[in-house]
Amino acid sequence: MSRSSFQRVEPWLYVGPALVVTLVLAISPIAYLAQAMFKDMEFGDPVGKAPSAGLGNFQVAFEGTAQILDGLRLTAVYTCVALVLELMLGLIIALVIENLKRLLPFVMSVFLVPMVVMPAMVAMVWRLYFSYEGLVNWVIGLVGMSPLNWYGPEHAMKAVIITDVWQWTPFFVLLFTAGLQNVPREIKEAAEVDGASSLQVLRRIKLPLLAPLMVIAATLRVMELVRQFDLPYIMFGGGPGSATRTLPLAVFNTTVQKLDVGVGSVLSLVLILLVVAVSWLFLIAMKRARVAH
Amino acid sequence: MVAQFLTGMTDLPPQPSRRLRLGPAMTAILGLLFVALWLFPFAYMLLSTLKIPIDNISTPPKFVFTPTTENFRTVFENPDVLRFLRSSLIVASVSTAIALVLAFPAAYALVRFRRFYRTERVAYLFLLLQLLPIISLVFPYFAIAQRLGIRDTHLILVIVYTYWNVAWAIWLIRGFIEAVPAELDEAALVDGCSRPQALWKVVIPVSAKGLVAAAILIFIGAWNEFTLAFFLTARNARTYPTVIGFFLTHSGIRWGEMFVAASLGTLPIVIFALLVRKSFISSLSFGAVKG
Numbered sequence: 001m002s003r004s005s006f007q008r009v010e011p012w013l014y015v016g017p018a019l020v021v022t023l024v025l026a027i028s029p030i031a032y033l034a035q036a037m038f039k040d041m042e043f044g045d046p047v048g049k050a051p052s053a054g055l056g057n058f059q060v061a062f063e064g065t066a067q068i069l070d071g072l073r074l075t076a077v078y079t080c081v082a083l084v085l086e087l088m089l090g091l092i093i094a095l096v097i098e099n100l101k102r103l104l105p106f107v108m109s110v111f112l113v114p115m116v117v118m119p120a121m122v123a124m125v126w127r128l129y130f131s132y133e134g135l136v137n138w139v140i141g142l143v144g145m146s147p148l149n150w151y152g153p154e155h156a157m158k159a160v161i162i163t164d165v166w167q168w169t170p171f172f173v174l175l176f177t178a179g180l181q182n183v184p185r186e187i188k189e190a191a192e193v194d195g196a197s198s199l200q201v202l203r204r205i206k207l208p209l210l211a212p213l214m215v216i217a218a219t220l221r222v223m224e225l226v227r228q229f230d231l232p233y234i235m236f237g238g239g240p241g242s243a244t245r246t247l248p249l250a251v252f253n254t255t256v257q258k259l260d261v262g263v264g265s266v267l268s269l270v271l272i273l274l275v276v277a278v279s280w281l282f283l284i285a286m287k288r289a290r291v292a293h
Numbered sequence: 294m295v296a297q298f299l300t301g302m303t304d305l306p307p308q309p310s311r312r313l314r315l316g317p318a319m320t321a322i323l324g325l326l327f328v329a330l331w332l333f334p335f336a337y338m339l340l341s342t343l344k345i346p347i348d349n350i351s352t353p354p355k356f357v358f359t360p361t362t363e364n365f366r367t368v369f370e371n372p373d374v375l376r377f378l379r380s381s382l383i384v385a386s387v388s389t390a391i392a393l394v395l396a397f398p399a400a401y402a403l404v405r406f407r408r409f410y411r412t413e414r415v416a417y418l419f420l421l422l423q424l425l426p427i428i429s430l431v432f433p434y435f436a437i438a439q440r441l442g443i444r445d446t447h448l449i450l451v452i453v454y455t456y457w458n459v460a461w462a463i464w465l466i467r468g469f470i471e472a473v474p475a476e477l478d479e480a481a482l483v484d485g486c487s488r489p490q491a492l493w494k495v496v497i498p499v500s501a502k503g504l505v506a507a508a509i510l511i512f513i514g515a516w517n518e519f520t521l522a523f524f525l526t527a528r529n530a531r532t533y534p535t536v537i538g539f540f541l542t543h544s545g546i547r548w549g550e551m552f553v554a555a556s557l558g559t560l561p562i563v564i565f566a567l568l569v570r571k572s573f574i575s576s577l578s579f580g581a582v583k584g
């Protein structure tokens with residue numbers, strides 16, 4: 001082999017194995033779904049032998065109360081509200097704790113904890129905290145509010161969001177705090193000498209410097225929120241009724257609870273398309289942000 | 294950059310409004326309030342491991358009570374709990390090791406061959422594949438595993454975890470390799486090392502700290518993973534996060550034992566993460582911030 005043709009294949013020798021493994025494990029289930037969405041089959045039936053359903057599964061998935069539309073709406077609410085809350089709170093907290101000089105390592109350690117706790121356990125423990133006699137109602141009682149029925153259809157989604165906010169706001173806090181540490185001290189001092197107020201320093205210096213980091217963090221978080229299954233599943237199983245049945249929960253509900261693999265496959269593919277579309281938009285923004293950073 | 298900001302500053306109105314500056318005492322109090330808000334639910338969980346059932350469901354929540362070790366005893370006497378911990382340990386460590394072996398050379402190539410190839414696109418392809426929703430893929434995996442006869446084994450979990458971990462690992466490790474000057478491995482190549490030798494002797498030692506952080510992050514992800522483990526395993530290969538179901542009995546939820554199980558699965562991980570806190574934070578953003 002000549003030197004130049006070796007150079008051409010060389011990178012693929014390194015990337016190849018990882019790429020093959022990833023592609024095989026991504027494409028084989030999608031191929032299965034693409035087959036199953038045209039089949040009339042129950043969970044456990046072999047996909048090859050199942051009778052064809054034509055386009056019947058699409059009709060079921062999109063008709064009437066429209067699982068898909070409902071699922072999409074709840075996914076949108078869940079993703080947007082959780083993301084905005086986490087981003088805003090993360091920014092506020094980072095700006096506050098930035099000034100805790102000697103305590104900062106301790107504070108950062110505290111905020112690291114929720115992120116590494118098993119999500120399954122977080123879901124279970126917070127489910128107890130949200131019970132009528134639980135910790136959350138006790139805390140809101142301390143500030144004079146009357147207890148809420150978090151398990152009811154009205155508040156269940158809020159409970160899931162609050163739990164996610166507890167677990168993942170720290171992600172933003174840690175990134176923004178680290179980002180703020182990187183703001184050169186001369187800039188801050190120069191601004192102070194010039195008599196800039198805190199608000200001006202924030203608007204003209206800190207926020208512009210943090211902006212790329214915000215895009216990166218939001219991207220990474222959105223990718224998780226859109227597809228999140230474990231937290232809403234363990235807390236309320238998509239219920240009560242369909243109050244927390246986001247699209248990932250609808251996939252589970254159709255495939256496992258109704259045993260309808262055909263319609264479940266349609267929902268699965270819609271979810272995949274949604275995740276890829278949303279992530280694509282954010283990834284373009286993130287790519288720009290990484291270059292700017 | 295600096296100059297740009299400073300010229301921006303000169304346009305500002307001259308009078309400083311100092312009212313908006315929070316005093317150091319106020320910031321400290323506010324900061325600690327946030328810390329308390331985030332620490333409290335976790336601390337309460339640890340505290341609840343020592344409560345008898347009646348104290349665990351009392352209103353208002355009890356902070357002073359007679360502690361018991363009963364919950365710990367029941368959990369440790371349950372042979373399943375230790376078996377599932379072992380399962381988790383096997384699956385998480387094997388899949389992390391495989392992911393690193395596959396991801397390290399790939400990450401290296403994506404960084405070092407950037408000048409000649411559009412490696413950035415390949416990197417984003419990996420990221421895009423990594424973010425496919427688990428819940429959409431888990432039932433096809435179930436059917437495929439059933440057919441291959443590997444459902445409810447450690448093997449199937451290792452295989453599917455490897456998929457999600459490899460892409461993730463590539464992005465984590467890429468950041469650390471970028472920090473290694475290209476001249477280092479080029480010097481090794483000039484000295485007559487082959488590229489794999491240069492990787493082994495130069496790049497790995499220099500980026501070791503980052504590799505450890507990446508390994509820990511990936512291990513934590515695999516250790517905590519719920520959805521795949523929950524649907525792909527039944528009895529033999531169950532991992533620890535899926536034990537939560539056991540505390541739901543017909544007589545209600547055994548909260549004390551569940552708190553013990555939760556703490557048991559979590560504390561080692563928390564300690565792990567705290568040990569590598571700085572590289573951990575840097576890894577979280579794929580190296581966008583330096584820890």
